[in-house]
Amino acid sequence: MPAFALDPEQLAWCEELRTLAAEELRPLADAGEEGHVNRRLLAALGRSGLLGRLFAPDGRPASALDLCLLRESLAYACTEAETALALQGLGAGPLAIAGTDAQRERWLGQVTEGRAVAAFALSEPGAGSDAAALALRAEPDAGGGWRLTGTKKWISNAPFADLYTVFARTAEGAGSRGVTAFLVPGGRPGLSGEALEMLSPHPIGTLTFDGVPVTRDDLLGEVDGGFAVAMSTLNLFRPSVGAFANGMAQAALDAAVEHAGTRPAFGGRLRDLQAVSHQLAETATRIEAARLLVYAAAAAYDRGEPDIARRAAMAKLLATETAQQAVDAAVQIHGAAALQRGHLLEHLYREVRAPRIYEGASEVQRSVIAKELYR
Numbered sequence: 255m256p257a258f259a260l261d262p263e264q265l266a267w268c269e270e271l272r273t274l275a276a277e278e279l280r281p282l283a284d285a286g287e288e289g290h291v292n293r294r295l296l297a298a299l300g301r302s303g304l305l306g307r308l309f310a311p312d313g314r315p316a317s318a319l320d321l322c323l324l325r326e327s328l329a330y331a332c333t334e335a336e337t338a339l340a341l342q343g344l345g346a347g348p349l350a351i352a353g354t355d356a357q358r359e360r361w362l363g364q365v366t367e368g369r370a371v372a373a374f375a376l377s378e379p380g381a382g383s384d385a386a387a388l389a390l391r392a393e394p395d396a397g398g399g400w401r402l403t404g405t406k407k408w409i410s411n412a413p414f415a416d417l418y419t420v421f422a423r424t425a426e427g428a429g430s431r432g433v434t435a436f437l438v439p440g441g442r443p444g445l446s447g448e449a450l451e452m453l454s455p456h457p458i459g460t461l462t463f464d465g466v467p468v469t470r471d472d473l474l475g476e477v478d479g480g481f482a483v484a485m486s487t488l489n490l491f492r493p494s495v496g497a498f499a500n501g502m503a504q505a506a507l508d509a510a511v512e513h514a515g516t517r518p519a520f521g522g523r524l525r526d527l528q529a530v531s532h533q534l535a536e537t538a539t540r541i542e543a544a545r546l547l548v549y550a551a552a553a554a555y556d557r558g559e560p561d562i563a564r565r566a567a568m569a570k571l572l573a574t575e576t577a578q579q580a581v582d583a584a585v586q587i588h589g590a591a592a593l594q595r596g597h598l599l600e601h602l603y604r605e606v607r608a609p610r611i612y613e614g615a616s617e618v619q620r621s622v623i624a625k626e627l628y629r
């Protein structure tokens with residue numbers, strides 16, 4: 255395979271995905287309700303086999319590069335479908351990475367058919383970027399299990415998910431070395447939640463754990479080994495957040511090129527103005543660079559290379575920051591029309607902001623990169 259290009263089969267697959275997103279998934283997304291899980295959309299993602307691409311036949315995570323191609327292509331035409339797919343992967347990621355065969359057998363089929371909605375519950379009101387400060391307690395109970403008590407916040411798909419991968423404190427004062435991952439079905443006694451109204455349209459909420467019982471069968475990996483499970487999941491997903499951003503950036507650029515080519519202005523077309531053409535050229539160059547960095551990071555993950563934390567951080571950082579600039583530039587080129595509710599760019603403007611924060615804010619990514627530089 256050429257070092258910096260996709261092969262013809264991959265390009266054809268991306269084309270197919272964009273068409274599927276525009277023609278079949280877009281109408282289902284439009285029929286959904288903002289802030290709620292769209293189960294018909296998820297079922298369609300299951301039927302089309304796309305959710306099945308998230309996991310290998312043995313239940314382990316599938317190819318990171320395929321995940322990026324999926325996310326970039328779906329995002330180009332239907333961010334709602336993209337995010338619904340990504341959240342199934344992220345929510346079930348700890349299960350795929352650290353679960354037992356029995357756990358995978360019980361859940362992954364339902365997740366890939368779009369019947370069970372998955373969610374990744376790491377962030378808390380007092381622990382966002384500083385994930386090792388999480389405080390939700392797992393206290394041993396008399397039966398050899400634990401009781402979970404505390405709050406998770408800004409959890410995508412909460413409170414509607416059927417399955418949560420939850421990170422809890424099992425050793426006080428131990429920071430990242432005292433965190434354990436659990437698999438918690440949505441119906442467990444003591445678990446409740448509320449939806450939050452956010453800028454981006456996908457569901458996000460708060461979860462309250464009031465002595466929620468978990469057993470050894472619900473453990474994901476080792477006791478006190480949960481932080482590594484969270485970080486491995488994020489290493490897989492961070493490049494793909496960049497891919498999501500690249501898909502949105504390309505959609506914004508294409509819209510801007512189209513608009514600039516047809517809009518009359520100052521006796522010519524908008525694109526004849528150098529201020530506009532240079533902005534388009536600059537944006538196209540940055541998107542190309544971000545795309546290459548994302549593919550390279552994902553391919554490095556698939557090859558099992560050791561410096562994946564750094565490469566994943568760089569890919570997410572560059573792509574999400576680039577996409578913010580690309581969408582902003584496209585809005586500027588369109589002018590007021592882009593800000594009207596329902597315009598593609600109004601939608602992208604709301605969608606593009608959160609990826610610079612979730613799965614590690616840009617500042618966290620820079621810290622990860624700097625730490626590797628100083629090593």
Ligand code: COS
Binds near residue numbers: 384485489612613
């Ligand atoms: N991949 C693998 N291991 C990682 C890692 C990564 N990306 N990041 C950290 N680790 C490991 C470290 O190597 C260290 O391992 P040891 O205990 O064996 O030494 C351990 O995790 C703790 O790391 P560190 O000492 O760097 O911890 P800090 O608390 O200083 O910082 C950061 C950890 C900031 C990197 C982490 O909290 C983070 O990623 N925060 C963002 C969280 C996030 O993405 N939240 C979004 C949730 S999804 S919306």
